[in-house]
């Protein structure tokens with residue numbers, strides 16, 4: 049078996065300023081104020097639109113991301129309804145084949161354990177014992193999966209023994225408004241630690257690449273970390 053860290057790839061080519069210019073062009077239709085467009089007016093315009101709650105304007109830009117995380121986390125991702133998804137299928141992928149290294153890939157739970165308020169406070173010995181138990185469970189699942197395939201089971205039958213830590217890839221397309229909503233919910237301390245782990249990294253990348261749109265959400269995240 050293989051253990052990997054969660055990761056992401058932003059598939060949509062991002063030019064932050066161009067995104068804001070699109071938002072401005074769309075939004076100014078409402079006020080017929082296109083004459084106010086200058087080289088850098090899009091920054092202030094986007095800021096005002098978001099601050100006023102006129103968020104339908106930012107629905108006009110979609111971003112697609114490929115997330116690599118575990119299947120438990122992916123169950124939470126697909127609860128967001130204003131989005132499109134394409135997910136690696138455990139019905140069709142046969143992990144016992146060479147293509148997959150004849151092994152199951154799992155997403156490391158260490159990052160999630162460190163973000164869990166209770167588990168992170170445990171002494172090092174207990175922390176390691178919990179982790180080792182998880183490793184053992186993953187090895188067991190892999191053993192039974194491969195054996196079921198050897199006996200003639202199809203992947204869609206054998207998958208029943210795979211656990212929530214099984215790695216999955218999922219392409220997610222959301223407009224900027226829904227990404228804001230996603231980040232607000234999924235970076236908050238109440239979110240599942242492994243969901244937070246990837247959502248926080250992704251929010252930081254979005255904030256760096258797209259000016260203005262995620263600044264307030266990132267600020268909320270920082271404040272929530274200070275309070276907890």
Ligand SMILES: Cc1cc2nc3c(=O)[nH]c(=O)nc-3n(C[C@H](O)[C@H](O)[C@H](O)COP(=O)(O)OP(=O)(O)OC[C@H]3O[C@@H](n4cnc5c(N)ncnc54)[C@H](O)[C@@H]3O)c2cc1C
Nearest residue numbers: 124126127128129130226229230233234236237238239240
């Ligand atoms: C900390 C946390 C714990 C959770 N625990 C559980 C749990 O124990 N069990 C469980 O089943 N789920 C749980 N969830 C999932 C949660 O209930 C939502 O399904 C998920 O967060 C998707 O968010 P959403 O419904 O706000 O919005 P999205 O589906 O992302 O939609 C965005 C927004 O569109 C609007 N919208 C979308 N669809 C409708 C609609 N049909 N009617 C009216 N307005 C709509 C709403 O304003 C919504 O906020 C949890 C989520 C979090 C963050």
